[in-house]
Amino acid sequence: MxxxxxxxxxxxxxxxxxxxxxxxxxxxxxxxxxxxxxxxxxxxxxxxxxxxxxDLDLRPDAGQPSASPEPAPRTVGRPKLGVVAREVTLLPRHWDWLNRQPGGASVALRKLVEDARRIHVGRDAVRASREATYRFMSAIAGHLPDFEEASRALFAGEQARFEALVAGWPVDVKAHLAQLSANAWVAA
Incomplete structure (x- = not known):
């Protein structure tokens, strides 16, 4: 393999x-x-x-470092600090507001992102759990009975209905679904 x-x-x-x-x-x-x-x-x-x-490379020699690694190309930003330059598209009024903030646009954007991450941490965990559950479910159980209804129940946050719909599925699949969906049912 x-x-x-x-x-x-x-x-x-x-x-x-x-x-x-x-x-x-x-x-x-x-x-x-x-x-x-x-x-x-x-x-x-x-x-x-x-x-x-x-996908995993299961060859015995896979994962071994190559004899002469090539140096990484120089990028925009501050790579040693983990900063990577990316493009953000905003309307002119948004740029004007950002530029008027203390520290400029970059500082203001970082603060906005951190505030949003803190405020929405619960909602984001629910969404991530539902998406992970759905990805696994689609790959392994997409052709099983009640798949579509179970998907709807998952994204509707209907835990009892979801569990009832997948009750007839193979034991290991149900167990892994339970693990992945553990945070999918918490109210945001």
């Missing part, structure tokens, strides 16, 4: 072969478990923080 790694790195992964969960845990441990597998049944690897299906 050869896979190429894509997507953002997560601390925890879950692997399914069909509807059976065969591995879960830190990325390095999951890769080691998958490399030891004797069968050739296809597996589906999911990032536990996003619910996204990801």
């Amino acid at each position: 050869t896979y190429s790694e894509t997507g953002p790195a997560s601390d925890s992964l879950t692997v399914f072969a069909g509807f059976q969960r065969i591995a879960t845990g830190p990325r390095t441990e999951v890769i080691a478990q998958l490399r030891r597998r004797a069968d050739s049944e296809p597996v589906f690897v999911f990032d536990d923080s996003t619910g996204e299906s990801i």
Whole structure:
């Protein structure tokens, strides 16, 4: 089996072969478990923080540093501080207001973002949990009975209805859905 790694790195992964969960845990441990597998049944690897299906490179030499790494190209911003320049499109009146703020546009935008993150932390956690649950559900259970209704219940925040709709689904799939949706039912 050869896979190429894509997507953002997560601390925890879950692997399914069909509807059976065969591995879960830190990325390095999951890769080691998958490399030891004797069968050739296809597996589906999911990032536990996003619910996204990801690909892994299971070749024994994968992940080894190359002999001569190329230096990263110089970018705009302050890379050593983690600052990356990006484009923001605003109306002229927005730019005028931002430029009148103490510290200028960048400081004002950072403050606005931090305030919004703090104020909406609960709502954002609910949304992230629902999206992760849906990504996993779509990838592994999209053809199971009541998938569409379960999706509607998930995004409507109807926990009892969601759980009733997925009650007949495979045990490992239900267990992973419960884990991913743990924060999906909290009122924002």
